[in-house]
Structure formats: structure tokens, C-alpha cells
Amino acid sequence: MDVGREQVGETSAAELDVIMARAVAAARVAEGVPAVERRRWLVAAADAIDADAAELVRIAARESHLPEARLTGELARTTAQLRLFDRVLDEGSYLEATIDHPDPSATPPVPDLRRMLVPLGVVAVFSASNFPFAFSVAGGDTASALAAGNAVVVKAHPGHPELSERTARTVTAALAEAGAPDGLFALVSGFDVGPLLVEHPDTAAVGFTGSVPGGRALFDIAARRPSPIPFYGELGSLNPVVVTPDALRQRGTELARGLSESVTLGAGQFCTKPGVVFVPGGERASDAFAAAVAQSLPDTTWTLLTPSIAEGFARRTAEQLAAGAVAVGGSAGASAGSSSAKSGAAEEAIAGSDVGIPGAGADAGASADGQVAPVILSADVSTVLAHADTLLEESFGPSTLLVRYADDDELARALTALDGSLTATIHAEPSEEIGDLVALLRPRAGRILFGGWPTGVAVSWAQHHGGPYPSTTSVHTSVGATAIRRWLRPVTYQTAPEAALPPELREGNPLGIVRRVDGVLGRS
Amino acid sequence: MDVGREQVGETSAAELDVIMARAVAAARVAEGVPAVERRRWLVAAADAIDADAAELVRIAARESHLPEARLTGELARTTAQLRLFDRVLDEGSYLEATIDHPDPSATPPVPDLRRMLVPLGVVAVFSASNFPFAFSVAGGDTASALAAGNAVVVKAHPGHPELSERTARTVTAALAEAGAPDGLFALVSGFDVGPLLVEHPDTAAVGFTGSVPGGRALFDIAARRPSPIPFYGELGSLNPVVVTPDALRQRGTELARGLSESVTLGAGQFCTKPGVVFVPGGERASDAFAAAVAQSLPDTTWTLLTPSIAEGFARRTAEQLAAGAVAVGGSAGASAGSSSAKSGAAEEAIAGSDVGIPGAGADAGASADGQVAPVILSADVSTVLAHADTLLEESFGPSTLLVRYADDDELARALTALDGSLTATIHAEPSEEIGDLVALLRPRAGRILFGGWPTGVAVSWAQHHGGPYPSTTSVHTSVGATAIRRWLRPVTYQTAPEAALPPELREGNPLGIVRRVDGVLGRS
Incomplete structure (x- = not known):
């Protein structure tokens, strides 16, 4: 050769x-x-x-x-x-x-x-x-x-x-x-x-x-x-997912498992990775969902595509934590093998992130061998809206942000703050009226999924892989x-x-x- | 009211x-x-x-x-x-x-x-x-x-x-x-x-x-x-027209009349006005064509759409003359009623332009009442290529530039220097081989006319009104x-x-x- x-x-x-x-x-x-x-x-x-x-x-x-x-x-x-x-x-x-x-x-x-x-x-x-x-x-x-x-x-x-x-x-x-x-x-x-x-x-x-x-x-x-x-x-694309109250009640565990798989597929390095998930109800219901997501996370770590992508992931995670998101599962961008990697408890995860992410510096959180574990973050709508530039922006890697919403009005306010994405996903039950939700999401995405997860893009006549800026420029x-x-x-x-x-x-x-x-x- | x-x-x-x-x-x-x-x-x-x-x-x-x-x-x-x-x-x-x-x-x-x-x-x-x-x-x-x-x-x-x-x-x-x-x-x-x-x-x-x-x-x-x-x-669009040797021989007078009409339609204020016409043969044949165009010009003057358009037209004409184009008919951007308005002689037209266009200043050539007469300019390929920025750029108003070309090679060199246009027009006889000409013009225009004139745009399913930059930006x-x-x-x-x-x-x-x-x- x-x-x-x-x-x-x-x-x-x-x-x-x-x-x-x-x-x-x-x-x-x-x-x-x-x-x-x-x-x-x-x-x-x-x-x-x-x-x-x-x-x-x-x-x-x-x-x-x-x-x-x-x-x-x-x-x-x-x-x-x-x-x-x-x-x-x-x-x-x-x-x-x-x-x-x-x-x-x-x-x-x-x-x-x-x-x-x-x-x-x-x-x-x-x-x-x-x-x-x-x-x-x-x-x-x-x-x-x-x-x-x-x-x-x-x-x-x-x-x-x-x-x-x-x-x-x-x-x-x-x-x-x-x-x-x-x-x-x-x-x-x-x-x-x-x-x-x-x-x-x-x-x-x-x-x-x-x-x-x-x-x-x-x-x-x-x-x-x-x-x-x-x-x-x-x-870049945030790929919002909305879970309705009925869907959470009926299929919470199944959704948690599906989300966990989609977020970690290819170590989260998909342009269609769900980067933000809107979860209904008070703190208790959403905490339970977060715990279920965390428990579904694969017990593994990954070497990301390049060292600079790994560094960027750690930096973005640190920025999200600094902006008020809390780590509720996985490792908050920290190195592999830390005790927080499979933790379902917010406190432990934050503690873990304190170890792994001493600051928001360029190389924060990336371990010496570049291994990365999944990160599940959580925030409420008011925190997200106060820090939209940080919390409603893509983080490239195996992480997602769960956003608790109290009611339809709060959800609508949060969705209105979203930039363009390649995809938007709705998890609802057949009996629910979702017309308003579609009307809110359609201007912000190129593909709207009704159930399922956005990772995995079919190659066919009807496919559209594009969306409002910054997801695409055309x-x-x-x-x-x-x-x-x-x-x-x-x-x-x-x-x-x-x-x-x-x-x-x-x-x-x-x-x-x-x-x-x-x-x-x-x-x- | x-x-x-x-x-x-x-x-x-x-x-x-x-x-x-x-x-x-x-x-x-x-x-x-x-x-x-x-x-x-x-x-x-x-x-x-x-x-x-x-x-x-x-x-x-x-x-x-x-x-x-x-x-x-x-x-x-x-x-x-x-x-x-x-x-x-x-x-x-x-x-x-x-x-x-x-x-x-x-x-x-x-x-x-x-x-x-x-x-x-x-x-x-x-x-x-x-x-x-x-x-x-x-x-x-x-x-x-x-x-x-x-x-x-x-x-x-x-x-x-x-x-x-x-x-x-x-x-x-x-x-x-x-x-x-x-x-x-x-x-x-x-x-x-x-x-x-x-x-x-x-x-x-x-x-x-x-x-x-x-x-x-x-x-x-x-x-x-x-x-x-x-x-x-x-x-903006230059809308080149190419006349082949056979077409000039067979239909020179008819083409001169058609060109004159197309150039002066709407006082030349069409985005599809033919702004440059490639005419074959030596100086004698192209001079005869130029004279025929000049003789076909309507005996009229116009008030252009706005005073600034009239000023721009006079300025552009002066720039073209300064770059080596010679006036062969009409008035070189001068005011109406001047003796050069219907002149077929280059010398007279230039003299007329000297009166009407004292310099290249912003208001050169526009008469006090803003009336404008048609302008026919001429140049050879080497002059055009040496001053392409001036001579191969749209002049908005009732003017066109006749460019003498000696042979196919010279024509190809000139066409290759053209920016994008909305249209390109070929006047050829049925017996002529025009494949190379189409291949040269197609990358530079959105609509290719085989005979006829580009002014007048049908509104239909197959219409295309666009072309490479600067004619359109998409x-x-x-x-x-x-x-x-x-x-x-x-x-x-x-x-x-x-x-x-x-x-x-x-x-x-x-x-x-x-x-x-x-x-x-x-x-x-």
C-alpha cells in the first residue's frame, strides 16, 4: 500500500x-x-x-x-x-x-x-x-x-x-x-x-x-x-420534543427509555439529537421522568469524534449549568467512571459535575482520555427563558435538557423562544387536541414527528432535512x-x-x- | 377626494x-x-x-x-x-x-x-x-x-x-x-x-x-x-444579442429595425433591454448595420422615469464614450432636439455628445427638461475587453452598444467576459450550426431567445425571468x-x-x- x-x-x-x-x-x-x-x-x-x-x-x-x-x-x-x-x-x-x-x-x-x-x-x-x-x-x-x-x-x-x-x-x-x-x-x-x-x-x-x-x-x-x-x-439544531400530560401519564417510562436511546445514539453526535424536552406537570412528575431517563442511560462512555468536539461538549455543559440548569442524571459533562455517571439524583450529579467541571474553561470536563458520559439536565421555563441564548442552543454530544412546563401557556411561551430546528417531535395521546402545538412548532422546524424520535433520517422522496435558521441557511x-x-x-x-x-x-x-x-x- | x-x-x-x-x-x-x-x-x-x-x-x-x-x-x-x-x-x-x-x-x-x-x-x-x-x-x-x-x-x-x-x-x-x-x-x-x-x-x-x-x-x-x-x-442585466454572419447578410435591415424598437421600448427602461449586440464582419459591414439601426430610431425623445435615472443614463453614456465606445447614431446621451438626435454619422454624434456631455459629472447630458434621446454606441472586441467593467455593464435607458467581432474566436472571448443576464438572444439562419454559441450563452443567461427580442416577458408556466448574478441573486x-x-x-x-x-x-x-x-x- x-x-x-x-x-x-x-x-x-x-x-x-x-x-x-x-x-x-x-x-x-x-x-x-x-x-x-x-x-x-x-x-x-x-x-x-x-x-x-x-x-x-x-x-x-x-x-x-x-x-x-x-x-x-x-x-x-x-x-x-x-x-x-x-x-x-x-x-x-x-x-x-x-x-x-x-x-x-x-x-x-x-x-x-x-x-x-x-x-x-x-x-x-x-x-x-x-x-x-x-x-x-x-x-x-x-x-x-x-x-x-x-x-x-x-x-x-x-x-x-x-x-x-x-x-x-x-x-x-x-x-x-x-x-x-x-x-x-x-x-x-x-x-x-x-x-x-x-x-x-x-x-x-x-x-x-x-x-x-x-x-x-x-x-x-x-x-x-x-x-x-x-x-x-x-x-445546528436543537430538535425540541414536547411530551403532553396524557402521554407522560400513559407512557412515561417508555418515553424515558426512548429519549435516552435517542440522546445517546452515536454518542449524541447527531444533528437530529433531541436537545430539549418539554415535560409537563410539577416538579415531582418531571423529577420522576428525569429519574427514569437517567436510569435508562447506557452504562457506557464514549470518545467523541474529535478532541475539540469533546472540549466543546464539556464547555457547553458547564455553561448550561452556570445558566441555572441542574444535572439530574448521567455525568454533567464530566469524565467517565465518575460516581455520577449513572446517578439519578440531582444532588449527586451536581456534586459530580463540581468535580468534573471546575469552571467554564475550554477544556473543562473532558477527561485525559477524552471519554464522555451522558448528561441529563433540567430547568423550569422561567430559567430557560431567562437564559435562552445558553439553554435553548444546541449542545453537540450526549446530553439533553428537560424543561418543566406548568401549563399550555407556559409551554407556548417557551416554544416561541426557540430558534429554527431540523425537527420537532410531539408525544401525545390520540385523544388529545394538538392543533395548537403543531401550529407553534411548524414555523420552527422542517420535520414534525408525531411519536418516535428524530434521530435516524430516511432517504426518500418525501424527506425534508432542513429548517429555519440556524438549522439550515436555505x-x-x-x-x-x-x-x-x-x-x-x-x-x-x-x-x-x-x-x-x-x-x-x-x-x-x-x-x-x-x-x-x-x-x-x-x-x- | x-x-x-x-x-x-x-x-x-x-x-x-x-x-x-x-x-x-x-x-x-x-x-x-x-x-x-x-x-x-x-x-x-x-x-x-x-x-x-x-x-x-x-x-x-x-x-x-x-x-x-x-x-x-x-x-x-x-x-x-x-x-x-x-x-x-x-x-x-x-x-x-x-x-x-x-x-x-x-x-x-x-x-x-x-x-x-x-x-x-x-x-x-x-x-x-x-x-x-x-x-x-x-x-x-x-x-x-x-x-x-x-x-x-x-x-x-x-x-x-x-x-x-x-x-x-x-x-x-x-x-x-x-x-x-x-x-x-x-x-x-x-x-x-x-x-x-x-x-x-x-x-x-x-x-x-x-x-x-x-x-x-x-x-x-x-x-x-x-x-x-x-x-x-x-x-441588472446586459442582455447580450449575437448576430451571426449569415443573419446579418440575410436580414440586416430587418434586424436593425427590430433592435432599434427593442432598445427604445419604454425609453429603454426595461430590465430586458438588449444592452450589447455582437455584430460580425469588418468595420464596413458593422458600420452599415449601425447606420441602419440609427436610421430606424424613432424621431422622439423621452422623459425618463425619474431625474436620477436620467442623470445616471447621461453619466453611464459619458463613461462608455470615455472608455472608447464611439457614438454611431442617436444622441450620445445628450439633450433632445440637438442636431445629433437622428445622426447616422459617428463624427457628428460624437460632436453632439461633446455639446451634451461636457464631462462625466452626475448631471452630464441631461437637458434642463430631462428629455433624453436614443444612443447607439460602437466598439471593437479589444476595446470592450480592455474596459469590460464599463462597456459590459448595464446602461439603464435608450442605448445599446454594437460590438464588432472578426471571427468566432473573438466572439467567444467577448462572450466569456459577460456577467450574468436575464436573457441572451441569437440571430442566426436555420442552416448555421449554433451549438457552440448556445453553450457559451447558457451559463450566462436565464432565457435564451432564438430570434426575436428580449423585451416583452410572457407570464406563463415555462417562463424564467432570472439569471446568474447580477441579473438575479437566486x-x-x-x-x-x-x-x-x-x-x-x-x-x-x-x-x-x-x-x-x-x-x-x-x-x-x-x-x-x-x-x-x-x-x-x-x-x-
């Missing part, structure tokens, strides 16, 4: 220019390539990743500290994403092909107009730390951007450099084998190349999954360009079939001769795709 | 807060209102504007200096826009309603997912100067945003304050009569309220039509917000059925009880709209 090739270096500005020039040339070829051929490229990439799964998962496990079973599932999901776009391209309605035949009687008169979506050119994709496959080098952004006919330049995440390099080599080889143009897909790495990639005049759009500060910094660069470009960022999704819309723009051909039209817009619908003709959707 | 009410004052920050609070409340009502009811609101607004057409056109003519015939047509187009969205809502596919029934065998498993687009909330619309109806108070942005179920707050353009006020009153009364919630539509005015409206925390998105500097300033404000919002701006259109997509965001319902679902997503498709069910588009 050529070890040298596996060391990912820093891409220089000059190297980036070369990569971008090749990507521009490749994009120019790709936009003219029939969809049926692009479909082969996607499937070839998926097949190659599947074929290399064992080695890819091994590297990913070493670099990310995530368990192999989880990574095996994530890899399968990643190749399923590539194959979803094979079906999306086959059906063809994503092109929004639309034909208006001339209508001189219209106001104003309508000439022959034929509209379809075309690729943007070169798309920059920033990999995420927490999904080394599904939101990384060959993840959903790459899959949808390639499917649309763009070239893709991926910025590797420093948390899994070797995996990024190997995935890129696998994809590059598969694309070449399948006949894709040279330079259609490339990997860059290093801290400095990120801003350069967003600023590059040949970059037509950006896909990003990561933190609010990092994403906002790149968003700002994209917006400040002489020629601004779309920045499709998924930044009105589009990064998961599911419609993610492709981000990398396309409309072009209308007016009174074009048949020969100048792309086949998608010719009379007789030679490709048999779904089109709108004179206002009517169909296959004509 | 209550004259006091017709004087539009400056909306204060406090007044804006009140207007926005009412708009938020109205938007909350509107998003729950069935589409069939919103359709009645749109039609009521259209009917009311049609009923008041005579008076509206009279005011518009006085304030905009545009001829009544043009304004009557524009008003009809404006109400046609409102009625188009009645049909769009009836068909319903704009909602992108999508249902995935559960599929436990999928990777990862798919629960019951139901996705549709929902309104954003309160949309801010900035009126344009040049279309006092169609891109103003009740124009396309307002129509599409209301159709989507949003509230709309319009910033009046100072060029037509009384018309804005009267249109707003007409629309407000019609909406109230039709049962729309109070505050769903409002007008604000004054220079200072523009930035305040973009910054307002309750503004969910912005629609803008206007200049590059003005639009970019507001775009920057939208991007710098704590919570950035989409800014759908249509800023990958969406401001004209046509799909303009509605700008004011919507997706929401997915996961395992929702039937009663919690909007009717658009219920089993059995009670509204009979176009939906995608398990991947298949149809009416099931």
Missing part, C-alpha cells in the same frame, strides 16, 4: 486553481451528457464504495471512534443515497421540464417557451465530522450535485483524513471507469483551503454540514463575494430526492429550433420524462 | 413595527386558509385593479412619464399575473405534496413521511421604478407571495408614490371585501424604511427589483442579519408560475395522525391536487 498517498496534505491556493480549472472543464462536459449516462456514474460510485466497505468501515471506525456496526449501516445508507438519484434521474420530473406552446391571445402573448433546470457548474461540498460517509466525501451533497450534472470539489473533514482520501480514490476510480470526465470529482484538504474554495470565482454553490460558527463564517464569505453564490448550510433539504434542486437553475428556451433544444424539451418527449405541457403534468 | 390620504409619508420604525405585528398575525391566519379561499383573494384584487384601471393608468402616466397605452397593457399583464396564480393554486403541484408510505425494508427504513411546501410568513417586496404595475405594489412578487399564503409588506417606489398608495388602497379594500385577514397586505414608504424592513426580525424573505447598487446593499443587509433570510433580487424566477417557489419552504410530517395532517397530505387526496405518492406523480 502506498502510505504516502494516504497522507492528506494541505491543498495550496495554486493546487486549488488547477483542481478548479479541471472541474470547470469537466462540468462543461457533464452538463451535456445524457442523464442515462450520469446514472451509470452514480451507480458505479455506489458499487465501488460497497465493494470497499470492509476497509472503509475499518478506517472510519479508527478515525471517528464510532462503532463499526453504526458505520456499516451508514455506508449502506450512503450508497442508497447515490442509488436514489439513479431513480430520480430516471423519472426526470426533477428537471421541471415545462413547455408552453405559443398563445398569441394571452396577456401578454406567449411565444414558444421551454423551461428546464440545468446544472450550476462546480459545486463545493464541505464534509461533516459526524457522518464520515453519509454527509462526507461521497455523501448526500456530493450525490445530489453529481446527479444534477455538476462537478464536485469536496473539502475533507480533518476528523477523518484517511477515510476521506480513500473514499475519494474509490469514487474517482469508479467514475473514470464509468466514463465520467476527468476532474468531475476532486478532494481538497487543509484549514486554509475552505475559505479559498468558497471565494473561488469558479465555485457556483456550496454545500456544508457542520457547526453554527464554522458554517456562518463560510456563509458570510459566500455572501460577500463580488458575485454571491448559494450557500446550502446545515449548521429553503431546501440536504437529504432525500429534492436535495437535487439546490444544484440546478432554470433556463428557458424561447422559439428555439428543434435542433437547438436539449432532448428533454423536444416535441414528442423522446426521453419519456415527466413534463408539464401547456400547464398539464404528464408524460407527453 | 381625500388628498391628504394620497400623500405618502415616511413610515417610521415604530409604524413599521405595528404593520409587521399585524402582518405576522395575518400570515398565521392565511397559512391555515384553504387554497380555494386564497384564490378568491387573488381574483378579487385583480378585479378591483381592473375596475380602477382608468384612474390608475392616469396617475401612473403622470408619475412615470410612460405612455398610457403601454401602462394600460402593463396593468392588464399585472392582473393576468394575479389570475395565473389562481390557476397555479387550483392545480396544486406547486405544493410539491409528496407521500411516502412506510417501507421497513428500505435502507434506512422509511416511516410514513408526508412533505409539502408551506408559506414563509411575512414577505417584504420592493417595488421597481420601471414597471409601476407589473413589478410594483400589486406586481408579480406580491401576487406570488400572497398566492403562497404569506402576508406581504410592500415598500413603495418613490418614483410613483400616489400610484403606490392608490393601488395599495384598491388591493387592501378588495382583500378585506373577499374576507382576507386584516394586515395581510400593507404599504410602507420612505428611504429609511427599506433597510429597516429587510432587518426586521419578522421579515421572512425579500423580493426586490431595481438597480445593482441598491439591490446589493439590501442583499448585504439580508445576509448580515443574525438570522439571514432569502433575498430574491433582480438587479436560482429562481420573478415571473411565471414557478415564482411562487420563492415564498415557500418544505415541511415533512412523520407518522402523523390523519387529523393532524393538512388536507393536501391526507389519504385519498381530498383536494384532488397533483401529488407524488410512493415516487409516482399523479392525482392519487
Whole structure:
């Protein structure tokens, strides 16, 4: 094995220019390539990743500290994403092909107009730390951007450099084998190349999954360009959960168990982790629920994805405690093995946190070996509203905040203070009236769950993985079939001769795709 | 008549807060209102504007200096826009309603997912100067945003304050009569309220039509917000036209006449005015074409929309001349009635411009009465490339720049230097191979015309009125059925009880709209 090739270096500005020039040339070829051929490229990439799964998962496990079973599932999901776009391209309605035949009687008169979506050119994709496959080098952004006919330049995440390099080599080889143009897909790495990639005049759009500060910094660069470009960022999400009084009475223990599992899945490093749970009733009922959650916590600790994520988790937990949240279970961000790790008693947990979190410093609470235990915090609505900037903000890692609410009014006040999230979850009984709750949550989330837990995101036609800022920076999704819309723009051909039209817009619908003709959707 | 009410004052920050609070409340009502009811609101607004057409056109003519015939047509187009969205809502596919029934065998498993687009909330619309109806108070942005179920707050353009006020009153009364919630539509005015409206925390998105500097300033404000919002701006467009050698030979005179008409339509104050025309051949052939264009110019002068637009036109013309363009016909931005107004000789025109344009100062060339005559300029490719910042930038008013190109290579070099435009036009003969030309123009424009002229924008399903920056700031259109997509965001319902679902997503498709069910588009 050529070890040298596996060391990912820093891409220089000059190297980036070369990569971008090749990507521009490749994009120019790709936009003219029939969809049926692009479909082969996607499937070839998926097949190659599947074929290399064992080695890819091994590297990913070493670099990310995530368990192999989880990574095996994530890899399968990643190749399923590539194959979803094979079906999306086959059906063809994503092109929004639309034909208006001339209508001189219209106001104003309508000439022959034929509209379809075309690729943007070169798309920059920033990999995420927490999904080394599904939101990384060959993840959903790459899959949808390639499917649309763009070239893709991926910025590797420093948390899994070797995996990024190997995935890129696998994809590059598969694309070449399948006949894709040279330079259609490339990997860059290093801290400095990120801003350069967003600023590059040949970059037509950006896909990003990561933190609010990092994403906002790149968003700002994209917006400040002489020629601004779309920045499709998924930044941070609190994912509120509301438990109604009846649900708590009927299914409190089951809900506690489910919550505990969802909060600790992947060591809480999911963008859909439930970060705040609104629990009804007085202190006694909510304490009992908190105790049940704590008792359900797995007796384990984790190494988080990177040391800086572990440090950030400890710092955020300390900030939440300083803002008046109290630890009611698990370890309040402290190191593993402390006596508080499985404690159900608030007092013990706080005591534990005093040991583990001497202050709010940058490295507070992270033990020497970086192991982290789950954290369950609690607060009432007035505390949360008084410190919304701290308590209603994502904490990335295995923690959640239980918020006691006295009545519907108090709940409504708390929900109104929430920023945008990817998801919002309602646990209610069938007999309860939840219309007002949905009306409160819908403006604040992109996916509303009725029962269940938000972690685990299906890849399908109806999925939406996006939401009001800061959960995303656009009105589009990064998961599911419609993610492709981000990398396309409309072009209308007016009174074009048949020969100048792309086949998608010719009379007789030679490709048999779904089109709108004179206002009517169909296959004509 | 209550004259006091017709004087539009400056909306204060406090007044804006009140207007926005009412708009938020109205938007909350509107998003729950069935589409069939919103359709009645749109039609009521259209009917009311049609009923008041005579008076509206009279005011518009006085304030905009545009001829009544043009304004009557524009008003009809404006109400046609409102009625188009009645049909769009009836068909319903704009909602992108999508249902995935559960599929436990999928990777990862798919629960019951139901996705549709929902309104954003309160949309801010900035009126344009040049279309006092169609891109103003009740124009396309307002129509599409209301159709989507949003509230709309319009910033009046100072060029037509009384018309804005009267249109707003007409629309407000019609909406109230039709049962729309109070505050769903409002007008604000004054220079200072523009930035305040973009910054307002309750503004969910912005629609803008206007200049590059003005639009970019507001775009920057939208991007710098704590919570950035989409800014759908249509800023400026050069609208290149390419004439091939065969077309010039076969139809030179006809093309010259058509160009002259398109350039001077509405005194050149169209965002789709052809601002640069690439003419083949040596100096002799292009001079003959230029002379033919000049001879076709109407023997008239115009008062432009506002004094500052007239000043800007004179300044831009002076800058173009200073950058090496030569005046070959019309008046180089000079005042009306000068001897150069109908001149076909470059020397005379330049002499005329020397009189009318003593320098590049802000008020150069605008005569005391603000009358403006058409301007035809000429340059070769090397001059244009050496001064692209000046010569390949929009000049708003009745002028165009003819660029001589020697061969395909020179043409390609020039086209590659173009920024994004709303349109690009090719005049070629059927026997000519134009594939390379289309490939060069498509990345630089949103609508490609094969013959004809870009002024005049049909309002239909397949229209696209948008293009790469600076022509627009998004990958969406401001004209046509799909303009509605700008004011919507997706929401997915996961395992929702039937009663919690909007009717658009219920089993059995009670509204009979176009939906995608398990991947298949149809009416099931």
C-alpha cells in the first residue's frame, strides 16, 4: 500500500486553481451528457464504495471512534443515497421540464417557451465530522450535485483524513471507469483551503454540514463575494420534543427509555439529537421522568469524534449549568467512571459535575482520555427563558435538557423562544387536541414527528432535512430526492429550433420524462 | 377626494413595527386558509385593479412619464399575473405534496413521511421604478407571495408614490371585501424604511427589483442579519444579442429595425433591454448595420422615469464614450432636439455628445427638461475587453452598444467576459450550426431567445425571468408560475395522525391536487 498517498496534505491556493480549472472543464462536459449516462456514474460510485466497505468501515471506525456496526449501516445508507438519484434521474420530473406552446391571445402573448433546470457548474461540498460517509466525501451533497450534472470539489473533514482520501480514490476510480470526465470529482484538504474554495470565482454553490460558527463564517464569505453564490448550510439544531400530560401519564417510562436511546445514539453526535424536552406537570412528575431517563442511560462512555468536539461538549455543559440548569442524571459533562455517571439524583450529579467541571474553561470536563458520559439536565421555563441564548442552543454530544412546563401557556411561551430546528417531535395521546402545538412548532422546524424520535433520517422522496435558521441557511433539504434542486437553475428556451433544444424539451418527449405541457403534468 | 390620504409619508420604525405585528398575525391566519379561499383573494384584487384601471393608468402616466397605452397593457399583464396564480393554486403541484408510505425494508427504513411546501410568513417586496404595475405594489412578487399564503409588506417606489398608495388602497379594500385577514397586505414608504424592513426580525424573505447598487446593499443587509433570510433580487442585466454572419447578410435591415424598437421600448427602461449586440464582419459591414439601426430610431425623445435615472443614463453614456465606445447614431446621451438626435454619422454624434456631455459629472447630458434621446454606441472586441467593467455593464435607458467581432474566436472571448443576464438572444439562419454559441450563452443567461427580442416577458408556466448574478441573486424566477417557489419552504410530517395532517397530505387526496405518492406523480 502506498502510505504516502494516504497522507492528506494541505491543498495550496495554486493546487486549488488547477483542481478548479479541471472541474470547470469537466462540468462543461457533464452538463451535456445524457442523464442515462450520469446514472451509470452514480451507480458505479455506489458499487465501488460497497465493494470497499470492509476497509472503509475499518478506517472510519479508527478515525471517528464510532462503532463499526453504526458505520456499516451508514455506508449502506450512503450508497442508497447515490442509488436514489439513479431513480430520480430516471423519472426526470426533477428537471421541471415545462413547455408552453405559443398563445398569441394571452396577456401578454406567449411565444414558444421551454423551461428546464440545468446544472450550476462546480459545486463545493464541505464534509461533516459526524457522518464520515453519509454527509462526507461521497455523501448526500456530493450525490445530489453529481446527479444534477455538476462537478464536485469536496473539502475533507480533518476528523477523518484517511477515510476521506480513500473514499475519494474509490469514487474517482469508479467514475473514470464509468466514463465520467476527468476532474468531475476532486478532494481538497487543509484549514486554509475552505475559505479559498468558497471565494473561488469558479465555485457556483456550496454545500456544508457542520457547526453554527464554522458554517456562518463560510456563509458570510459566500455572501460577500463580488458575485454571491448559494450557500446550502446545515449548521445546528436543537430538535425540541414536547411530551403532553396524557402521554407522560400513559407512557412515561417508555418515553424515558426512548429519549435516552435517542440522546445517546452515536454518542449524541447527531444533528437530529433531541436537545430539549418539554415535560409537563410539577416538579415531582418531571423529577420522576428525569429519574427514569437517567436510569435508562447506557452504562457506557464514549470518545467523541474529535478532541475539540469533546472540549466543546464539556464547555457547553458547564455553561448550561452556570445558566441555572441542574444535572439530574448521567455525568454533567464530566469524565467517565465518575460516581455520577449513572446517578439519578440531582444532588449527586451536581456534586459530580463540581468535580468534573471546575469552571467554564475550554477544556473543562473532558477527561485525559477524552471519554464522555451522558448528561441529563433540567430547568423550569422561567430559567430557560431567562437564559435562552445558553439553554435553548444546541449542545453537540450526549446530553439533553428537560424543561418543566406548568401549563399550555407556559409551554407556548417557551416554544416561541426557540430558534429554527431540523425537527420537532410531539408525544401525545390520540385523544388529545394538538392543533395548537403543531401550529407553534411548524414555523420552527422542517420535520414534525408525531411519536418516535428524530434521530435516524430516511432517504426518500418525501424527506425534508432542513429548517429555519440556524438549522439550515436555505429553503431546501440536504437529504432525500429534492436535495437535487439546490444544484440546478432554470433556463428557458424561447422559439428555439428543434435542433437547438436539449432532448428533454423536444416535441414528442423522446426521453419519456415527466413534463408539464401547456400547464398539464404528464408524460407527453 | 381625500388628498391628504394620497400623500405618502415616511413610515417610521415604530409604524413599521405595528404593520409587521399585524402582518405576522395575518400570515398565521392565511397559512391555515384553504387554497380555494386564497384564490378568491387573488381574483378579487385583480378585479378591483381592473375596475380602477382608468384612474390608475392616469396617475401612473403622470408619475412615470410612460405612455398610457403601454401602462394600460402593463396593468392588464399585472392582473393576468394575479389570475395565473389562481390557476397555479387550483392545480396544486406547486405544493410539491409528496407521500411516502412506510417501507421497513428500505435502507434506512422509511416511516410514513408526508412533505409539502408551506408559506414563509411575512414577505417584504420592493417595488421597481420601471414597471409601476407589473413589478410594483400589486406586481408579480406580491401576487406570488400572497398566492403562497404569506402576508406581504410592500415598500413603495418613490418614483410613483400616489400610484403606490392608490393601488395599495384598491388591493387592501378588495382583500378585506373577499374576507382576507386584516394586515395581510400593507404599504410602507420612505428611504429609511427599506433597510429597516429587510432587518426586521419578522421579515421572512425579500423580493426586490431595481438597480445593482441598491439591490446589493439590501442583499448585504439580508445576509448580515443574525438570522439571514432569502433575498430574491433582480438587479441588472446586459442582455447580450449575437448576430451571426449569415443573419446579418440575410436580414440586416430587418434586424436593425427590430433592435432599434427593442432598445427604445419604454425609453429603454426595461430590465430586458438588449444592452450589447455582437455584430460580425469588418468595420464596413458593422458600420452599415449601425447606420441602419440609427436610421430606424424613432424621431422622439423621452422623459425618463425619474431625474436620477436620467442623470445616471447621461453619466453611464459619458463613461462608455470615455472608455472608447464611439457614438454611431442617436444622441450620445445628450439633450433632445440637438442636431445629433437622428445622426447616422459617428463624427457628428460624437460632436453632439461633446455639446451634451461636457464631462462625466452626475448631471452630464441631461437637458434642463430631462428629455433624453436614443444612443447607439460602437466598439471593437479589444476595446470592450480592455474596459469590460464599463462597456459590459448595464446602461439603464435608450442605448445599446454594437460590438464588432472578426471571427468566432473573438466572439467567444467577448462572450466569456459577460456577467450574468436575464436573457441572451441569437440571430442566426436555420442552416448555421449554433451549438457552440448556445453553450457559451447558457451559463450566462436565464432565457435564451432564438430570434426575436428580449423585451416583452410572457407570464406563463415555462417562463424564467432570472439569471446568474447580477441579473438575479437566486436560482429562481420573478415571473411565471414557478415564482411562487420563492415564498415557500418544505415541511415533512412523520407518522402523523390523519387529523393532524393538512388536507393536501391526507389519504385519498381530498383536494384532488397533483401529488407524488410512493415516487409516482399523479392525482392519487
